[in-house]
Amino acid sequence: MSASRDSMPRRGYRLIMRSVRAHPVPHLVALLGALGFVAATVGTAWLLGWITDNVIIAPESERTGPAAAAAMVIGVSVASGISVLMRRWFLAMAELRTQRDWRRALLHRYIDLPMDFHRERDPGELLAHADSDVNTATMVLKPLAFAVSVVVLVVVTMVALFAAHPLLALIAAIVFPALAVISRVYTRMVEAPSAEVQRRVGEVSEVAHESFDGAVVVKTLGREPIEVERMRAASARLRDERIRVGRMRASFEPSIDALPTVGAIVLLLVGAWLVGRGSATPGDLVLAATLFSLLALPLFIVGFFLEEMPRSVVSLERVDRVLDRPLEPSAEPEGNGPVLPPGPLGLQIDGLAVRYGSRLVLDGLWLAVSPGETVALVGATGSGKSTLLETVAGLNSVAGGSIQLSGAALQDVPSRELHSAVALVFQEAFLFADTVTENVGLQWGRSPADVTAALDSAAAGAFVDALPDGGSTVVGERGVTLSGGQRQRVALARALVRSPRLLMLDDATSAVDPVVEGEILANLRRDLDTTMLVVAHRISTIELADRVAYLAGGRIVATGTHDELLDIDDYRSLVSAYEQAEVP
Missing domain, CATH: 3.40.50.300 (P-loop containing nucleotide triphosphate hydrolases)
Known part of the structure; x- marks a missing residue:
């Protein structure tokens, strides 16, 4: 099946695996850091619920010392900070190394391809492939480890909420799938506009390169106003396409951002009712509310991950159209070809x-x-x-x-x-x-x-x-x-x-x-x-x-x-x- 007919998630998966296979260690360490953050997040929520029941509202005779609770909070916070550092450092390492690899591959392919390839393309387009396309293609890698760890966080949250009360788990079971559906619809709608944005970026690069490269001709013929108009028109087309994508993001991002908050409000209302009936403890409610509030940022990161995937896939496909170009036989890796005789050649x-x-x-x-x-x-x-x-x-x-x-x-x-x-x-x-x-x-x-x-x-x-x-x-x-x-x-x-x-x-x-x-x-x-x-x-x-x-x-x-x-x-x-x- 051709790449263009594959689903967006499948094409995004192939992009991610190309980077993971090339640089498995940084991705693995980043994932471990992300999972550590999940553990710290759940630990923080559980700890706040435990402190509520055993330090704040517990009878004085059964109350745990504040010093012990503070030490536990500090320990969880330090672990969370270390995990965040691991995730960000090593994920940035994997992203930058992937950019380096793809740019090197492009450079070698540019050198090896015959002249007819270069005659058919403007240098500005080739520069756009090596610059903006490679940068955009790796944008989906930025939240990768975090997005994967959120799956674990959601599962743990569902288990914790179900343990607190099935009604609290039901709220999460409605909110999380709704987020997934909204994100899936968005990725399908934004794919074509994202491809057009990248094409317009290449168009602006072409105009800029031609104007700079032909600066002497431009000045000699007095074409400065014409070149300014060409750049204005190309920039306007790029602006319009980016506004189009921005409007789509403006339509979907508020929903993605608001759903966890709405879920948290409903959870507090239902949880307060359960506490009033004696079906849940205040600590259970604090645990559930904390998990919901802590999930807001991770779910936003997942939304960012899903939003960036179409742009990254489209950009990498533009790069791959160059990398997949067949080479002339003479440009293939050298083997034991015939050695030319010494002296002048016939x-x-x-x-x-x-x-x-x-x-x-x-x-x-x-x-x-x-x-x-x-x-x-x-x-x-x-x-x-x-x-x-x-x-x-x-x-x-x-x-x-x-x-x-x-x-x-x-x-x-x-x-x-x-x-x-x-x-x-x-x-x-x-x-x-x-x-x-x-x-x-x-x-x-x-x-x-x-x-x-x-x-x-x-x-x-x-x-x-x-x-x-x-x-x-x-x-x-x-x-x-x-x-x-x-x-x-x-x-x-x-x-x-x-x-x-x-x-x-x-x-x-x-x-x-x-x-x-x-x-x-x-x-x-x-x-x-x-x-x-x-x-x-x-x-x-x-x-x-x-x-x-x-x-x-x-x-x-x-x-x-x-x-x-x-x-x-x-x-x-x-x-x-x-x-x-x-x-x-």
């Missing part, structure tokens, strides 16, 4: 097909690249050049065909080995808010000399040395303190420091002037023993390649040297446009 692509949703981007692409060869990829915008490089790097799902690296199928290469052997540098260079050295090294275990050599090969050594703190200069978020060409060169150095055996440049030097680009390409040929695929838009870059592959419509329609491909009209028109674009 590349064999046979009938490759790649889709973005329903759109076929690469359609039956064939390409063979020899080890150590440099191939320039040339094609109009949208011809599939970037998609091809991303797929070879293992970032895209393959809809058809195959890719082999020196005879090893791409999906069979362990991911760690693939990341070490293959490097892809994008046109949009992303830098972390860290030093230049850390952005290049990225904790790959490379020495400072390796970082310096990589910067020199990327023609970045001179400008990095000129920075205020050299390689220790912090470049700011996304490298905003550097120019576009400088960011591209640092990103290129980050790829070169790994000594890749297949280097792919996706227009990675587009922001660099032709002179510097020529220097970079010459350095790469001199310093690296590697195979290169280069997306090229400059004639100088195309002419430096050993061979050119011309893409059109998601296929490679021709390969050869630049001079050979000039015989193709479409190719000649395209490179002529490149030449004209280079003319100042």
Whole structure:
């Protein structure tokens, strides 16, 4: 049976058991503390009834000393305090550890899922899963031990009330089931609105992330009022849904809160009548009234538990939709896959097909690249050049065909080995808010000399040395303190420091002037023993390649040297446009 068709209590039970199985000790200790509180609660009620009969109204000759009664009250109070501390401390431990586990699982799944997953979703939605959804999913764990112990407390209370008088037990037998029915109705009604609230939270996160991420565009185009209006509208929808849920809570919570109080009033009236008839002692009445009054808070906690369960279940199901996404074979835990041979890698692509949703981007692409060869990829915008490089790097799902690296199928290469052997540098260079050295090294275990050599090969050594703190200069978020060409060169150095055996440049030097680009390409040929695929838009870059592959419509329609491909009209028109674009 699917999760969506299961009853809410069953889905809530599965959520709770996931946490209990992962962290049984904190949950067990918290439950023991909660049961200790139950014992202390019953002990307090019994003690007050005993004090009433044996200290307050007992004849002086039969009266127990007040000091002994006070000592007993202090002892029960200390035990109650210790049990409360145990319950709260260890339940918080279990809740926070569960949040940690689910966030870690989400992070690893985000990393392992192919790029098409991330293209289909806004980053704000993914942030909402890791933040608000995980927090809300564990809210039901906060009162868990207390809620379980209340069941024991209710049973003990029923026994004590029946021992005092069956009429008192009858009152409890009416109140407690009524509470359960009201709570069950509430959980069913609030499930769908709770799911809509969590969806609206993700929507607000998406708008906020887009506005912050595109702050420069927003300010440049003067879109501040429009972005404010987008956030206002998204926040208003979230507010309306939360008010809707709040109205439901306002309708049910007073009933849940009032029932124990009404029951206590009825119990006092009936109990006073029984005492007047001699059917019960004043101590019995004090015991029954105390148990009822002490049950008010625990029953409220149970109500909170039942109220939070739908929101927690819905939030966890949103998280599980990510965790249940199947991984690509190459992203599965590594086994004893084939080891790539040393030296430059060969590349064999046979009938490759790649889709973005329903759109076929690469359609039956064939390409063979020899080890150590440099191939320039040339094609109009949208011809599939970037998609091809991303797929070879293992970032895209393959809809058809195959890719082999020196005879090893791409999906069979362990991911760690693939990341070490293959490097892809994008046109949009992303830098972390860290030093230049850390952005290049990225904790790959490379020495400072390796970082310096990589910067020199990327023609970045001179400008990095000129920075205020050299390689220790912090470049700011996304490298905003550097120019576009400088960011591209640092990103290129980050790829070169790994000594890749297949280097792919996706227009990675587009922001660099032709002179510097020529220097970079010459350095790469001199310093690296590697195979290169280069997306090229400059004639100088195309002419430096050993061979050119011309893409059109998601296929490679021709390969050869630049001079050979000039015989193709479409190719000649395209490179002529490149030449004209280079003319100042």
